[in-house]
Amino acid sequence: VMTEVWRSVDEYFTGQLLAPDPVLDAALEANALGGLPTIDVSPAQGKLLHLLARSVGARRVLEVGTLGGYSTIWLARALPADGRLVTCELDPHHAEVARANLARAGLDAVVDVxxxxxxxxxxxxxxxxxxAFIDADKASNAEYFRHALRLSRPGAMIVVDNVVRGGRVVEAGSDDPSIRGTREVTEVIAAEPRVEATIVQTVGAKGYDGFLLAVVN
Ligand code: SAM
Known part of the structure; x- marks a missing residue:
């Protein structure tokens, strides 16, 4: 029942605050046609990433986990004409769909898949x-964070997606690699004096999850 409320609230605000976007719609259609899983960020979350990138005056963005490039498009659109986004993707088919989506969005010169x-x-x-936006296999989150930190300028923001996992993140004894990876990255960040971090729990069209936001000192 709550998930229906979350979804309709998401749809209400998305309808109010996000302009219709045929390019993003086409990307999601191409993802579906290509058989990609629907594990992209939601439109409202994509716009949050876009606004964060604008807020830090981003010229260079790092993404780990491209899928079909939906979040990539949101992030890349925040960049100036000479900006650059590097995005890492394991699956060649996902990368191929993403490259086509990015070309359709006019972002192929900005984004390096x-x-x-x-x-x-x-x-x-x-x-x-x-x-940096970290959104790939969660088991490696701590390693991704270490690289993102190494590659960050002071004042950079590092965003880790899916840290709440329907609330299961609090299961200390879990043997789920995603839970373990999420707890591990949280512990690494907690012990890391070079960043300050917090989390935002989220509900909406994509269920109950959350972002970890860290700023590099
Ligand atoms: N950021 C995307 C978005 O919001 O549109 C969603 C990314 S999806 C949640 C995770 C992606 O990470 C998948 O496409 C998966 O193939 C990729 N992935 C999994 N393991 C990986 C690895 N070891 N290196 C790079 N990418 C990986």
């Missing part, structure tokens, strides 16, 4: 980045 395990790509990257 790197195919392969993110832990192979990240050590090859040079910073500094102004914002």
């Amino acid at each position: 790197r195919v392969g395990p993110a832990l192979d790509t990240l050590p090859t990257l040079d910073g500094p980045f102004d914002l």
Whole structure:
């Protein structure tokens, strides 16, 4: 019952605050046609990422976990003409769909889709980045965070998605790799003097989850 309320509230505010967007709609259609899972951020969450990137004056953005590039489009649209976004994707088919979506969005010159395990790509990257969005396999979140921090400028923002997991994050003894990875990254961040962090629990069209937001000192 609550999920229906969350969904209709999401739809209400999305209808009020987000302009109709044929390019983003086309990306979601292409994802569905390509058989991609519907695990992109919601429209309201995508716009949050866009606004965060604008707020930090982002010129360079790092993303871990591209899928079909839905969040990538939101983030890349926050960049100036000479901005750059590097996004890491394991699955070549996801990357192919994303590249087509980004080309349709007119962002192929701004976005660099790197195919392969993110832990192979990240050590090859040079910073500094102004914002990092971590949204791939959750088991590796702590490693992704360490790379994002290494690649960040002071004042950069690091966003980790899906940290609440329907509330299951509090299950300390869980053997679910996603729960363990989420708890591990939280512990790493808690012990890391170079960042200040908080979390935002979210409900909406995508259920009950949350973002961890960290700012690099
Ligand atoms: N950020 C996307 C969005 O909101 O539109 C959603 C990303 S989806 C939740 C996670 C993606 O991470 C999937 O496309 C998956 O193939 C990719 N992935 C999984 N393991 C990975 C790895 N080791 N390296 C890079 N990408 C990985």
